[in-house]
Structure formats: C-alpha cells, structure tokens
Amino acid sequence: MFCHVLSAVISGVDALPVMVEADVSDGMPQFTIVGFVSSQVREAQDRVRTAVRNLGVSLPPRRITINLAPGDLRKDGSRFDLPIAAAVLQALGVIPEDAFRDTLVAGELHLDGSTERITGVLPTVLMAREKGCRACLLPVGNVREGRVIEGIRVVGIRSLEELTAYGRGLFTEEDNLSENGDRSKDSLPAVYSVDFADIHGQEAAKRAALIAAAGFHNLLLSGPPGSGKSMAARRIPTILPELTQEESLEISRIYSIVGMLPEEEPLMRHRPFRAPHHTVTPAALCGAGLHPRPGEITLAHRGVLFLDELPEMRGNLDFLREPLEERKITISRAGGTCTFPASFLLVAAMNPCPCGYYPDRRRCSCTLREIKNYQARVSQALLDRIDLRCEMQPAEYDDLTAGGQSNMTSAWMREHVIRAGQLQKDRYAGTGILFNSELSAADIHRYCDTSPEAGRLLRASFRSLGLSARGYHHVLKVSRTIADLEGAEKICETHVSEALCFRCGELELPDSGTGKSLRLHEGQQEHKGRMTSGRRKIWEGEKP
Numbered sequence: 001m002f003c004h005v006l007s008a009v010i011s012g013v014d015a016l017p018v019m020v021e022a023d024v025s026d027g028m029p030q031f032t033i034v035g036f037v038s039s040q041v042r043e044a045q046d047r048v049r050t051a052v053r054n055l056g057v058s059l060p061p062r063r064i065t066i067n068l069a070p071g072d073l074r075k076d077g078s079r080f081d082l083p084i085a086a087a088v089l090q091a092l093g094v095i096p097e098d099a100f101r102d103t104l105v106a107g108e109l110h111l112d113g114s115t116e117r118i119t120g121v122l123p124t125v126l127m128a129r130e131k132g133c134r135a136c137l138l139p140v141g142n143v144r145e146g147r148v149i150e151g152i153r154v155v156g157i158r159s160l161e162e163l164t165a166y167g168r169g170l171f172t173e174e175d176n177l178s179e180n181g182d183r184s185k186d187s188l189p190a191v192y193s194v195d196f197a198d199i200h201g202q203e204a205a206k207r208a209a210l211i212a213a214a215g216f217h218n219l220l221l222s223g224p225p226g227s228g229k230s231m232a233a234r235r236i237p238t239i240l241p242e243l244t245q246e247e248s249l250e251i252s253r254i255y256s257i258v259g260m261l262p263e264e265e266p267l268m269r270h271r272p273f274r275a276p277h278h279t280v281t282p283a284a285l286c287g288a289g290l291h292p293r294p295g296e297i298t299l300a301h302r303g304v305l306f307l308d309e310l311p312e313m314r315g316n317l318d319f320l321r322e323p324l325e326e327r328k329i330t331i332s333r334a335g336g337t338c339t340f341p342a343s344f345l346l347v348a349a350m351n352p353c354p355c356g357y358y359p360d361r362r363r364c365s366c367t368l369r370e371i372k373n374y375q376a377r378v379s380q381a382l383l384d385r386i387d388l389r390c391e392m393q394p395a396e397y398d399d400l401t402a403g404g405q406s407n408m409t410s411a412w413m414r415e416h417v418i419r420a421g422q423l424q425k426d427r428y429a430g431t432g433i434l435f436n437s438e439l440s441a442a443d444i445h446r447y448c449d450t451s452p453e454a455g456r457l458l459r460a461s462f463r464s465l466g467l468s469a470r471g472y473h474h475v476l477k478v479s480r481t482i483a484d485l486e487g488a489e490k491i492c493e494t495h496v497s498e499a500l501c502f503r504c505g506e507l508e509l510p511d512s513g514t515g516k517s518l519r520l521h522e523g524q525q526e527h528k529g530r531m532t533s534g535r536r537k538i539w540e541g542e543k544p
C-alpha cells in the first residue's frame, strides 16, 4: 500500500516542499530510505522503527520503502522522522489514508516516540500557508514559534501516540497548549541592557555612532586599548529604529534556521549585534557547508556586525565587498546555490599600532615601519567601504569621575536617528534607496545639494587632503546625513567640515614617505577644534 505526507526541507532562508512517500510491499523484509538524502536523514529509519514499535505497532516482515521527492533536492536534518512515521503508519493501515491531506508534518522523534524541537519552523509554516495547507503538525516545543504565522492552524504534537490520535480524528486541541500561543504577536518594545549614557566622555565616538546609525554608514573606531571601542559598538543597536513587524519576521526566519531562536521568544525584538572573534574563518563569516548555512554577516542582518581587532582578522576580508555593496551574499556549493540577506551596519575597531598606544610616545615604542605594516594589514578594499572613521582618545580622568549619566542617552540619540530616517525615507520614496550610505555617484549629484561655502571647502579639501573620487563621495554622503540630523535641506559648510573630521583618521597615519599624511587643511584644523568645542557645548546644553 502506498501513502504520502507533505513535509519541507530548508534551503537558504526558505523552505521547499518535500513529499514523503511510503510503500509496504511483499519481498525481503527491509526498511530503506531513498531520494538524495544525507546520512542524517537515513538514521531516521532506526528511530522511526523503534518509535513505532514502542507505540505498540509491530512492523510486519515486509519490504518498506520510503522516498523523499523531489529526487534532485538534497534533504538534510532530522526533521523527517515524524512525516516518515506518519506515512509508514498510514501505509500499515494504522492511520486512515487521507488523514494528513492539506497538512504539513515535520519533527524529530525520540526512541520512546516523544517529539523533539526542530530548526527552521518559521519558513516551514510560511511555505505551508503559501501552499494552501490547512494545518501544520509540529513538535510541541515549536508551537509558539509556528503560531507567529497567522492564517494557518499549528498543532503541537507531544508524541507519536498523539500523531496517531490526530490521524484518527481523536485528538482534541484541549490536550494541547493552545493558550499563550499568540502572545508573541504583541509588539512589545525592545529593551536593551546597555545604553550610551553609560559612556562618559568620548563625545566624538558617540557623535560618530549617531551619524553611522542615522545614515547606515559603516564605521571604523580606532584608539588605544580600554578607550571604549567595543563599549560604543555594543550600544549602536540601541539607537537604531525599532524593528518593524516585517523586519522582525525576516530576522526571526534566519535565527529559526540556525536554531538560535529561544523557545519562549519566537519573534526577535532586538536588532542583532554580532561580534565574531578575530580568529573567525571566512566560511563562518559568510556562511558555508555542503548545504549552506547562514554565517555571521547574515546573523547580523538589520543589525550590527562588529569586527574587533581588524588587523588581526584572518584573511584579507576582501570577500566582504560583495555583501557590503549588494547587501546579500550568494554562496555556491555542491549542495546548491543559496542567497542569504546581509544588510548590516559594519562597525570595525582597531588599535593604532601593534602595542596600541600610538601616538602616546611615552608608552608606545613601535617604529614607524611596524606601525605602517600593522595598519597595512587591513584590506584597502574594506577600508574603501567605510564612510566614517573616528579616533578615540584614552579616557580622561574628569570624564570617569564625573559620575551620574551622560546627557547623550540612547533614547535621545534614537529620536534623532528616527527623524533623520524619516527625511531619507521621504526623499528617496520610490527609488529603492533606504539610506544615504546607499547613494551611487549619480544619486549624489542629484540629492547632495551643497551651499557655495560648502562647495569651496570641499574643493580646497579635495586638493589639500588628496581625496580620491570614492573618498570625495563618502564625505558628501556623510555630510548629507549630518544635514539630515539637523533637518537641513542644503548641505552647509559645517556639515562638510564635520564629515571631513570623520575622514581624517586615514590621513593622520604616520607616513614618512610622502609627507602628506599629517598635514590637514588649515581651515579644517581650525574646524576640527571648533567642532569639538562646539559639539560639547551643544550636548551639554541640550537635555535629552
């Protein structure tokens, strides 16, 4: 007798339908699973056989063949235990033949017949709804996650016994935890345990973080150890706008696939913050495997990817160019080609020299060559894609002893980020552009209108600082964001000058060869001083 049950396999960030077919026929007694399956799927036969026996059903000494269709799609994971058991029980006549019509079944089995949580439930239930299924049968531990998707019934199954009862129409929803399942749909605001108010001093870094968050500009923080680089980076998700329902679902899907979604919180409310160690391999960053799995850059989607100790990172990180520009990554492996979303805010941090204390010559005795070599380890291609560079100074005694909280709280900063975000949304409506950082050279001419004074400063800086075309565009994009933060239509001189300040990092590298490095444009020097004192005044006067 032949029976089939619908299930699904995860491919990339999507679920694809898989038909689990079972046939019981005369012949040599055996249990075989075919259909381009991994050894993990093949192990299901022992679990299913034992679980069915423990249900009190004896498998007849006949030939049982399981086929997972389509045959050209590789199946991986332990999620096929439950549909295989369901199809076998149907083929044996224990469960009526049409019991699982319009129903998707997925789950892992223990030997005693109890079910175990699986990963990738969100995309699975979404796919089932798209296919017009009425219900999804899932392990009870996955029910909360499954019920996030509206418009389809999600039934939690504790054991193979309950699956049989469901098939026979004897299973009532009361047996199940139907309550609280929808709790996750309430949109509670995200609460972060950290806040920018915890950081005393470091006003320039906070300002850089604010600009980075407002225009989604990538940011490089450089400074001595202990100056608070990772402290600042860790707080950037707290000033990004709240996740929308779609964004939350989008991120939750990714975390569902890698099994990182907590059972009690099936929808992600926080923007992700990923900080892989500097020994991370390129494969772990980008995603890998025979059956590609999302990597760190995809886990940081819609959030922050923090790369600390940038010069110590393995490999040259040139492979990050594609995701930084396309905001997605495509991985080709024997198991197939997958595209993962990867729209993240890159925050990188580095020490200025091998010991970390340059330019404090009392502590740093690194030679210029050592410093140059150290900084040259950072891929130029990656640096080219970082709009904002901020040098952090060692913490000042007065800042540390000031006590209380800083004026710049995350809530106050987020308010400004949201306001600037709204301006960008209105300006780029219908163009597909979301943030200033995404502007192309042609867009820059269109949207970055500068005042005559700003134009003059740009011309002077271009020559005196030796900016490249790309550097020039970065300055304009950052100026646009600074103007948006102030609600200004036109880019003024002060905006450009502040943007140039956040560009200086690269120009202040010690360079014995060309001699151009340490020379800042005179006007800009003056601006830098004025900006710093001016910024302090603004921030100290303005209460959040």
Ligand SMILES: [Zn+2]
Binding pocket: 353, 354, 355, 356, 357, 358, 363, 364, 365, 366
């Ligand atoms: Zn040093």
